[in-house]
Amino acid sequence: DVKVTQSSRYLVKRTGEKVFLECVQDMDHENMFWYRQDPGLGLRLIYFSYDVKMKEKGDIPEGYSVSREKKERFSLILESASTNQTSMYLCASTYGRVPEAFFGQGTRLTVV
Amino acid sequence: AQTVTQSQPEMSVQEAETVTLSCTYDTSESDYYLFWYKQPPSRQMILVIRQEAYKQQNATENRFSVNFQKAAKSFSLKISDSQLGDAAMYFCAYSGTSYDKVIFGPGTSLSVIP
Numbered sequence: 001d002v003k004v005t006q007s008s009r010y011l012v013k014r015t016g017e018k019v020f021l022e023c024v025q026d027m028d029h030e031n032m033f034w035y036r037q038d039p040g041l042g043l044r045l046i047y048f049s050y051d052v053k054m055k056e057k058g059d060i061p062e063g064y065s066v067s068r069e070k071k072e073r074f075s076l077i078l079e080s081a082s083t084n085q086t087s088m089y090l091c092a093s094t095y096g097r098v099p100e101a102f103f104g105q106g107t108r109l110t111v112v
Numbered sequence: 113a114q115t116v117t118q119s120q121p122e123m124s125v126q127e128a129e130t131v132t133l134s135c136t137y138d139t140s141e142s143d144y145y146l147f148w149y150k151q152p153p154s155r156q157m158i159l160v161i162r163q164e165a166y167k168q169q170n171a172t173e174n175r176f177s178v179n180f181q182k183a184a185k186s187f188s189l190k191i192s193d194s195q196l197g198d199a200a201m202y203f204c205a206y207s208g209t210s211y212d213k214v215i216f217g218p219g220t221s222l223s224v225i226p
Contacts, residue, residue, distance in 0.1 A: 033213065040121065042203060043216040058213065090157065092214075099145055099207040101214050103157035 003027070006091050006104035013111050019078040021107050023091030029102070030095060032074035033058075034066065037088040037106070046089075049074055081111045114139045116206050116217035124223040125194045132179075133189045133220050135204030146180065147205040147214070148189045152197075160202070163187065191222075199224045 007022035025032065031050050035043040045058030047066040055066050063085060067075045074093075078085055088108050092101040115138045125131035137146070148160040163171045163180050170178050175192045191198055204217040 035216075040218055042116075042118075042218040045213050045215075048213055088155070092157075094214075099214055100147070100159055100162060101149075101157075101205075106155040106157075 004091060004093055004102050004104040006089075006107050008107050009105060011107055011109045013078075013081050013109065015082060015111055017078075017081050017111075019081050019109070019111075021076040021078075021089055021091075021109070023074045023076070023104055024072055025074075025093040025102070026072065027093070027095065027102075028071065029093035030071075031093060031099075032068065033092045033094075033101070034064075034074065034076045035090045035092065036060065037090055043090060046076065083111050085109065086111045114141075114206055114208065114215050116204055116215050118204055118217040118220050120220045121218070122221045122223070124225055125191070125198075126225050127194055127196060129194055130190060130192045131194055131222065133191075133202050133204075133222065135187045135189070135217060137185050137187065137204070137206050137217075139185070139206065139208065141208050143209050145207045146178075146187045147207070148176070148178070148187075149203045149205060149216075150198075150200045151203065151219075152200040157203075161189065194224050196224050196226065198222060 004025045033048040034046045049055045049068040065077045091104040117136045144165045146163045150158045161173045177190045179188045201219045203219045207214045
């Protein structure tokens with residue numbers, strides 16, 4: 001089975017801190033994604049990557065950056081956390097020509 | 113830009129009954145994929161069913177089936193013989209052939225009443 005693992009299920013950070021959310025997949029998938037999930041808004045794409053060291057902005061990239069130094073790892077970075085970034089963050093990966101997404105278990109981030 | 117709409121924020125169904133969740137989408141592409149994902153309280157997103165737009169036959173997976181109306185851009189999910197374990201948030205999603213991203217609707221929260 002494909003496994004997508006996010007480093008934390010729950011995280012509490014202070015305003016202004018630099019925050020790293022890590023995601024690792026074990027199936028050699030080319031594409032990796034970071035989504036933000038908020039009630040009533042569904043999942044919104046922050047950034048995605050289709051290859052090592054490649055990244056593309058999604059629909060809501062402001063305030064975030066990403067890093068993909070290795071194929072299996074995709075990191076989301078909040079440069080200076082703010083309270084409006086309190087949310088659930090979901091990492092996903094896809095492979096080949098069938099865009100079925102495999103998800104991690106989510107990280108619920110609270111910025112205080 | 114593609115969009116996905118789910119007009120039912122919340123639904124409920126009696127155990128063993130049938131429920132239909134609605135989804136509409138907007139796209140100018142002729143070839144694409146549609147999905148229904150389930151997110152139970154554990155938060156682990158699980159693929160329920162997938163439909164390729166070029167296939168006219170509606171997809172089915174055990175108790176789950178879809179009604180895909182391409183001209184109307186409608187993609188509803190029918191759950192038959194509902195079980196307590198079906199209680200979850202259900203997301204309708206779209207992906208075009210560029211494979212660059214999956215677009216999600218806002219979700220429908222389904223409750224199953226014993």
